[in-house]
Amino acid sequence: MEYNCAFGIDVSKASMNVAILVNKHQVDAVILPMNQQGFSSLKAKLASFKQPIVVFEATGIYSRRLKFFLDSQRINYVYLNPLRAKKQLDKLRSFKSDQVDAFRLAETQFILSRKPSYKMDPAYQELMDMSRFYQELVKDSIAHKNRLHRVLQLTFPELEQAESQPSGNFYWYLVEHYANPQKVCQSSPDQILNSIPVQVKKSFFLSNQRLSRIIERLVKLARQAYPVVTEHSYVYHQISYLARQLKTENQMKNKIIKQMIQLAKSFKEYDELLSIPGFGKETVVSLIGELGDLRRFRSSNALNAFVGINLRHYESGNYVAADRISKRGNPIARKILFKSIQSIASAAHYHPNHINDFYQKRKKQFSSSSGTKKIAIATMHRLLRTMYHLVKYDQFYDYDIARS
Known part of the structure; x- marks a missing residue:
């Protein structure tokens, strides 16, 4: 026109x-x-x-x-x-x-x-805003976890062994209330168990048997601790503050993901992308939030450029530089796609797919670890082409069709 x-x-x-x-x-x-x-x-x-x-x-x-x-x-x-x-x-x-x-x-x-x-439909922009808020919370959580780990070394570093993983709402509840090993040692396991409010026990879905094991382990670890600050040190206030922040951020992240899934279900591509083996709901809604409506791209190469994994070639005279990705694109989408490759590879044990076939084939060709990132980037190219095809032509993933 x-x-x-x-x-x-x-x-x-x-x-x-x-x-x-x-x-x-x-x-x-x-x-x-x-x-x-x-x-x-x-x-x-x-x-x-x-x-x-x-x-x-x-x-x-x-x-x-x-x-x-x-x-x-x-x-x-x-x-x-x-x-x-x-x-x-x-x-x-x-x-x-x-x-x-x-x-x-x-x-x-x-x-x-x-x-x-x-x-684009305004709902895509809403989903992107939610995705960006979620990513900011992830970033804040990492910073707060690192700070919490640092200050716990001054008081009760063994506390990180109380749970199988030093994360999660119940672990942060323990940190908030029992980061002082002297306080723990002054109480018996039964006293600590009874001091935990009933609503807290219900909210973490922990049985009394498992809770008792955690408390017994907590007391045992407290007796081994050697704090380097006094019992009334302000460090304990800092620990409580960080634990509360992490608990709040974790709850908010879960809430945002649920809302993103609810919103993304209105898009046709939600179920189409979810059909890719290894793609979970969180991955799909995050990618839709970051990439928007894939139909607006004229080709999968344009989508590669938007993400920033299109190759840059430099040649002058007899000198030919190694090809590198431009990185002029969406870094969050690149991060999500990079992690998705590992999920797809894991899911291939039960749900074979051509993306993992390509990934494993390239890994055999490049035995050295130096080529691992290049292989992942090449696999991301193939993954984006698959996503673009499924969305543009309103199809669900089929291994037999993809393989042929």
């Missing part, structure tokens, strides 16, 4: 520079605030032209306000990747300013005839 009017908008934190071009000629330029008043003025200007198209860069959280406004007004727009915009604009501008960038964005629309960006 040909457009005779283009709005180039350079978005910043508090304002947007707007350049309006009609048939390649600038007819207006204005700076508007990024608030209700500014968007009302922009709405009036857009309404004064027939079928305008808006071109702007994806500048993170700031450009989302403009994108939301244009979606609500059903205005076609081109949502440019910043790197792509830089390459397209650098050929034309001799110097850089916000006003020039706005003008060049509109001007290049007449030269390049970019197609309007694919408009």
Whole structure:
């Protein structure tokens, strides 16, 4: 579709520079605030032209306000990747300013005839926001676990052996209330057991027999401890605080995942991606949250570039550098996909799949550990192609079809 009017908008934190071009000629330029008043003025200007198209860069959280406004007004727009915009604009501008960038964005629309960006269902954006919050909680939990481990070395490091794994809500309850080994030694196992509230026992689904074993082990470990701080040290307040934070974060993570699953069930691709062997509900909703609607990508190669695992090749004269992935993409999606490869390999014992076949074949070819990451990246390529195919053609995973 040909457009005779283009709005180039350079978005910043508090304002947007707007350049309006009609048939390649600038007819207006204005700076508007990024608030209700500014968007009302922009709405009036857009309404004064027939079928305008808006071109702007994806500048993170700031450009989302403009994108939301244009979606609500059903205005076609081109949502440019910043790197792509830089390459397209650098050929034309001799110097850089916000006003020039706005003008060049509109001007290049007449030269390049970019197609309007694919408009995703708002539910995908909601799922992405939930996924980002979940990932932030994961990051915070790791930091708090490391801090807790460090301060426990001053008081009761043996406490980490009380449970099979030093994590989980009950372990953090023990840390919060029994990080002082002297306090534990002054009580008998029965006294400690009786001091735990009934509602706490029910919430952790622990039988009295298992709980008794944990408490007995706790008392035994406390007698071996050698704290290097006094009984009234402020370190114990820090330990209680960290344990409470970890417990709260764990509960919030579980709550978010449940809500993400509930929301993702409304997407057709939820069940299609869940059919891939080794993919669990948490993996599927996290990937949908990070990748969005896969139908908007023109090919699986474009999806690779979005994730940042597309290869970069450099060759000059007789020198040929080793190919490396660009890493110009979504690092969270790369992390989830990388972990998924191990899950797929584990699931292959019971649910064979062509992705694991490829992974195991490459591992035999590269016996050295130096090629492990390269093999995983190559397998991620194959996994993304599979995901893209299933979603685009509304299919469920079938090993016989995939293998052929």
